[in-house]
Amino acid sequence: MSGPSTADLDTWLEGVDYPVFVVTVHHGGRSDGCLVGFATQASINPPRLLVCLSTANRTYELARQAETLAVHLLDAGHRDLAELFGGTTGDQIDKFSRCRWEPGPQGLPLLSDSAGWMIGTVLTQVPLGDHVGFLLAPVQISNRPRTDTRRVLTYQQARTIAPGHPA
Ligand SMILES: Cc1cc2nc3c(=O)[nH]c(=O)nc-3n(C[C@H](O)[C@H](O)[C@H](O)COP(=O)(O)O)c2cc1C
Numbered sequence: 001m002s003g004p005s006t007a008d009l010d011t012w013l014e015g016v017d018y019p020v021f022v023v024t025v026h027h028g029g030r031s032d033g034c035l036v037g038f039a040t041q042a043s044i045n046p047p048r049l050l051v052c053l054s055t056a057n058r059t060y061e062l063a064r065q066a067e068t069l070a071v072h073l074l075d076a077g078h079r080d081l082a083e084l085f086g087g088t089t090g091d092q093i094d095k096f097s098r099c100r101w102e103p104g105p106q107g108l109p110l111l112s113d114s115a116g117w118m119i120g121t122v123l124t125q126v127p128l129g130d131h132v133g134f135l136l137a138p139v140q141i142s143n144r145p146r147t148d149t150r151r152v153l154t155y156q157q158a159r160t161i162a163p164g165h166p167a
Helices: 006-013 058-063 076-087
Strands: 021-027 030-036 039-043 048-054 068-073 101-103 109-111 117-127 131-141
Touching (some): 021 109
């Protein structure tokens, strides 16, 4: 007997909401980043964040070789950034020619219009299925205050964006 399908799980989770993030990476002179909904704090002490990248994405190709990743929260007013990083692929366009950013440590692209970023060291990569989990130890966190903490862009606001890469 087969268990519940992906569609069954989608139905069970329908309407559930959570923040989405943009994860950026720089490795070997190349940069990319993608929208990520599969991300969560994974430990309080020590502080840890888990972000999950589809093995189909170009961002994963760079991230699997990188020592650090940057994780950005988005303001609800910046759905354009979610469309850019979630709806297009670095295989076809240079996303960083279409948004404001500045180079951070080790060349990591930091989005100027994010609602705050965290740079993390990759501690482990965990195969999870069609995604790989990157366990991050925070090394630097932006101190830019959010204009309105209730207005972080969420999955329900971004779910209509067609992913730039099939998962
Ligand atoms: C709402 C939403 C959530 C997404 N969540 C994830 C995710 O958790 N992990 C992931 O790897 N891709 C996720 N994606 C897909 C990537 O952001 C998308 O395929 C992107 O275009 C990949 O770009 P790249 O090929 O330049 O890495 C999501 C897309 C959307 C629209």
